[in-house]
Amino acid sequence: MTQTPSRRQFLQTTGRVAAATTLVSAATSNVHAAQDSTIRIALVGCGGRGTGAALNALSVDNGPIELVALADVFENNIKSTHAALSGHAKVGSKVDVPDERRFLGFDAYRQAMDALRPGDVVILATPPGFRWVHYTYAIEKGLNVFMEKPVTIDAPTSVRMLELNNRAIEKNLKVAVGLMCRHCRGRMELFDRIQSGEIGEVNMLRAYRMAGRTASAAVPPNDGSMSDLDHQIKNFHGFLWLSGGAVSDFLIHNIDESCWMKNAWPEKAIAVGGRHYRDGCVDQNFDNYAIEYTFADGAKLFVDGRTVPGCKQEFASYAHGSKGTAIISTASHTPAKSRLFTDQSMSKDKMTWAFPQPEPNPYDLEWADLIDAIREDRPYNEVERGVMASAVTSMGRMAAHTGQEITLTKFMKHDHEFAPGIDQLTMGGDSPLMPDDQGRYPVPMPGLVKKREYMDAS
Amino acid sequence: MTLKQLVLSLTIAGVSSSSVVAEKPTTMQPYSDRLEHTDLAIEMVPIPGGSFKMGSPESEADRKDDEGPQAEVTVSPFWIGKFEITWDQYDTWGEQTDQLRRKMMSVDPSERDILVDGISKPTEPYTDMSFGMGKGDFPAICMTQHAARTFCEWLSAKTGHYYRLPTEAEWEYAARAGTTTAYSFGDDPADLDDHAWYFDNSDDTYHEVGEKEPNPWGLYDMHGNVAEWVLDQYDPSAYQSVAGAVDPLSVPKTLYPRIVRGGGWDDDPDMLRSAAREGSSDAWKEQDPQLPKSIWYHTDALGVGFRVVRPFIEPTADERALKWDKCEPKQVDSD
Numbered sequence: 001m002t003q004t005p006s007r008r009q010f011l012q013t014t015g016r017v018a019a020a021t022t023l024v025s026a027a028t029s030n031v032h033a034a035q036d037s038t039i040r041i042a043l044v045g046c047g048g049r050g051t052g053a054a055l056n057a058l059s060v061d062n063g064p065i066e067l068v069a070l071a072d073v074f075e076n077n078i079k080s081t082h083a084a085l086s087g088h089a090k091v092g093s094k095v096d097v098p099d100e101r102r103f104l105g106f107d108a109y110r111q112a113m114d115a116l117r118p119g120d121v122v123i124l125a126t127p128p129g130f131r132w133v134h135y136t137y138a139i140e141k142g143l144n145v146f147m148e149k150p151v152t153i154d155a156p157t158s159v160r161m162l163e164l165n166n167r168a169i170e171k172n173l174k175v176a177v178g179l180m181c182r183h184c185r186g187r188m189e190l191f192d193r194i195q196s197g198e199i200g201e202v203n204m205l206r207a208y209r210m211a212g213r214t215a216s217a218a219v220p221p222n223d224g225s226m227s228d229l230d231h232q233i234k235n236f237h238g239f240l241w242l243s244g245g246a247v248s249d250f251l252i253h254n255i256d257e258s259c260w261m262k263n264a265w266p267e268k269a270i271a272v273g274g275r276h277y278r279d280g281c282v283d284q285n286f287d288n289y290a291i292e293y294t295f296a297d298g299a300k301l302f303v304d305g306r307t308v309p310g311c312k313q314e315f316a317s318y319a320h321g322s323k324g325t326a327i328i329s330t331a332s333h334t335p336a337k338s339r340l341f342t343d344q345s346m347s348k349d350k351m352t353w354a355f356p357q358p359e360p361n362p363y364d365l366e367w368a369d370l371i372d373a374i375r376e377d378r379p380y381n382e383v384e385r386g387v388m389a390s391a392v393t394s395m396g397r398m399a400a401h402t403g404q405e406i407t408l409t410k411f412m413k414h415d416h417e418f419a420p421g422i423d424q425l426t427m428g429g430d431s432p433l434m435p436d437d438q439g440r441y442p443v444p445m446p447g448l449v450k451k452r453e454y455m456d457a458s
Numbered sequence: 459m460t461l462k463q464l465v466l467s468l469t470i471a472g473v474s475s476s477s478v479v480a481e482k483p484t485t486m487q488p489y490s491d492r493l494e495h496t497d498l499a500i501e502m503v504p505i506p507g508g509s510f511k512m513g514s515p516e517s518e519a520d521r522k523d524d525e526g527p528q529a530e531v532t533v534s535p536f537w538i539g540k541f542e543i544t545w546d547q548y549d550t551w552g553e554q555t556d557q558l559r560r561k562m563m564s565v566d567p568s569e570r571d572i573l574v575d576g577i578s579k580p581t582e583p584y585t586d587m588s589f590g591m592g593k594g595d596f597p598a599i600c601m602t603q604h605a606a607r608t609f610c611e612w613l614s615a616k617t618g619h620y621y622r623l624p625t626e627a628e629w630e631y632a633a634r635a636g637t638t639t640a641y642s643f644g645d646d647p648a649d650l651d652d653h654a655w656y657f658d659n660s661d662d663t664y665h666e667v668g669e670k671e672p673n674p675w676g677l678y679d680m681h682g683n684v685a686e687w688v689l690d691q692y693d694p695s696a697y698q699s700v701a702g703a704v705d706p707l708s709v710p711k712t713l714y715p716r717i718v719r720g721g722g723w724d725d726d727p728d729m730l731r732s733a734a735r736e737g738s739s740d741a742w743k744e745q746d747p748q749l750p751k752s753i754w755y756h757t758d759a760l761g762v763g764f765r766v767v768r769p770f771i772e773p774t775a776d777e778r779a780l781k782w783d784k785c786e787p788k789q790v791d792s793d
Contacts, residue, residue, distance in 0.1 A: 048748035055749045084750040211586050212553045309553030315586035331590030363747055
């Protein structure tokens, strides 16, 4: 573990400057000195990732920034988030969230955003099913937005988000989407190199996220200690109306970075998948997925996702070109350790380029880039890209769940909205997806249920 | 697995854990503790108790101040893992693959299955914690000391034998295997290649356990491959007051720093020395995107794992509470 930097850096191949620090200092602000240049932040959705995003936000060091409001549907989440952030050695002093600015309930997002002024930032980090609801209000309030990925989980809300976003663009709101790999300096350089032809024509890409059980993808039955709605939200990766399931939540980064390197969105998808180990679980996910995407030029993107313990694990993306290959990301999201090779088997002696290590952390960079754009008032909107990545991912999931070939054109016209009433939920009320009298939920039935991903009452 | 290891494991495979009855340390046998509902076993090597000089002499190359003054200490007899804990062994606890298999085979839970059910499990990781370097017989990595301790708690419930992490003194005693040189094979780092995986020969990755030469007491990868957790809090001045102690242990009182020993695949030769000590830090959780950060994972400690020991004399519940299992602050999952 002990690093001897000089010796290690000496061994690295050259490239762009490596910033070892995680605290990326951006340019200082151009805001008029006469104004209060403090950026206020509200966090809607106090889970682990939302809290992490707030920490990344408060760590941006280019002017005053503070957290002023928290919203969630679970009291415990609000408590633990507040404790974690206010007690944090580096950012604790930037947390100012008294009791009266901690909001509980399905309408808490409104109160939290009401605590901000136009030009402040709201973090949308609830399960993605709620994203369009919260984004609608943020636009109305004239707020800048950081929204976690995925940003949509079905076709109708994808179309809705694109329409909504036009209003945000008109208002010049700065909107970031948590596909942080897009901010990775190594992948950026790799993209430039691929686009300039260093591996020739990109004919095939491969992406893997094969791991053991992941997050709340496998959901045990509700033991009766909470309502079905609460049980589903606690285990949101298990229910398509909330999260788009394991495909949307876990595979989107690798799918997105692969499409980025191809510089195109695929036109269609076919997929296989199934579930071998149910183990009494009641979620709607398969435990393995293999998706084949096809681009307009016939190039393929193969994606393998698995949440089965004890099997081969891989978490990486690769590109194959007519003149060489690229490792887009090596393991997990960071460090990417992007590399280029002149052969197809990526042998060490055929490596022509590697992004120097250590590389800066994209979770910090995505925030530095957003806050920079806000302070310098530059146009900044990642929503269309985020929606397309979400839709393409959902298209692959739908191909697996229905057993059909799905084209992107067809997908975007699809009418199955998983939770049309999601903006009307109430504490203690019913879920848009209720279990049967044995506590079971509808699961995909490829080949039998083909026009939608599962049968529900709607 | 080398042929030599295979032969070795075959010769002890016949010794099942239940027949390991040791009256005196001199009769301690190597044994293999099988993990029920899996095809795995943990191989244990007896280490007779004794006294040794802990730390390094001032004359040792690359020595650091925290390795002195050398102090004579005594350790009681114990068994220690022949190998670092592998991913397959580790995941049996973390992913409950033993229980999944039991259920798939429609086998009713035994008393022991009910017991292990009560032990904490790590929350599901957000990423492949092997970082693409391989699982199976590769050493488990990236766990916090708390996770390694909890694995031992699970292993004790699972097997009916008391397992824990080694103390720093036990670890060094076993690593030295009677030697007083910088490494258990001598003083020359040039000879490391036959005995250890480290920065210069590891090809930027860990390797399956047991591929290099073992130390004189038959323990593999004590130098290199992955640095190994011990029970102690890291205290650079600990050796000033440890002379003459029997089974010394610095019971942890703070989360950082705690100690790993033996160096790993990404370390240089000086960190692989028998006496070298390294303290953990919160930088080992740098890329964990969650807050609060997980109590189970050191997302950036790709060169940190552990092996287990089993003391010859099993401590009483009181002794465990007051010393061996004692650890502060208490680690609680945020959920």
